[in-house]
Amino acid sequence: MAKQTRFQQNANTDFFIWLGSNMVPIALLLVLIVGGAIFFLIKNTSTVKEAPTTTLNVKRTDKDVLHHRYARADCDENAYCRQLKRIYVEGGASKEAIRQNLLAADKSLTFQQLQEDPAKYEGTPWAFEGKIVDIVAQEKRGMDDYIVADIIIGGDPAKQLSVRGDFRSDVAENDIVHVVGYLTGRSHPRFGPNREGYGRCPDMSARTFLKPGEANDLLARTGTN
Numbered sequence: 502m503a504k505q506t507r508f509q510q511n512a513n514t515d516f517f518i519w520l521g522s523n524m525v526p527i528a529l530l531l532v533l534i535v536g537g538a539i540f541f542l543i544k545n546t547s548t549v550k551e552a553p554t555t556t557l558n559v560k561r562t563d564k565d566v567l568h569h570r571y572a573r574a575d576c577d578e579n580a581y582c583r584q585l586k587r588i589y590v591e592g593g594a595s596k597e598a599i600r601q602n603l604l605a606a607d608k609s610l611t612f613q614q615l616q617e618d619p620a621k622y623e624g625t626p627w628a629f630e631g632k633i634v635d636i637v638a639q640e641k642r643g644m645d646d647y648i649v650a651d652i653i654i655g656g657d658p659a660k661q662l663s664v665r666g667d668f669r670s671d672v673a674e675n676d677i678v679h680v681v682g683y684l685t686g687r688s689h690p691r692f693g694p695n696r697e698g699y700g701r702c703p704d705m706s707a708r709t710f711l712k713p714g715e716a717n718d719l720l721a722r723t724g725t726n
């Protein structure tokens with residue numbers, strides 16, 4: 502029994518001696534194991550946090566912009582926007598939509614009547630040929646395009662309309678265009694270069710600007726796009 506106890510004591514002593522002589526390598530091994538475990542946890546956590554989110558590269562088209570604009574509640578409160586929304590719903594500037602607008606245009610309505618009582622003709626389809634005397638505002642980036650222009654009928658400065666269209670146009674001042682769209686029922690006072698009064702300037706929402714002669718070509722078409 503005493504022999505066995507001495508054997509155990511010798512074994513324990515040898516183990517501690519071995520442990521003491523290999524303390525540095527063992528410590529390095531533990532550091533490597535613990536460090537490796539910590540690195541793995543950090544990397545795994547970082548991967549989860551920084552995992553890229555898959556997103557669609559959606560480019561907003563002009564149609565999307567117009568849909569958003571006309572869906573707003575304040576559109577129905579704006580004279581221009583009400584008629585531009587109507588144009589959008591009817592098919593915008595498709596050939597058949599332009600043709601139907603031309604067919605429906607009130608050919609008996611004179612500028613004088615419109616100037617005297619514009620509210621009476623709100624929403625009336627109308628078309629006229631005139632000269633662009635001023636491009637007031639314009640955007641043609643391919644998105645959110647629009648144009649606001651002052652256009653006179655028959656070269657008469659006293660017969661001027663303020664026209665807005667939500668479309669891209671490469672027209673320039675002094676160009677002759679055929680305007681197709683709807684009257685807004687609104688007007689504003691305007692003055693000549695010497696502040697002489699020219700009466701009221703009616704407003705119109707345009708479906709499109711046609712070149713001279715294009716209106717007759719569209720009217721000659723059958724009812725297809």
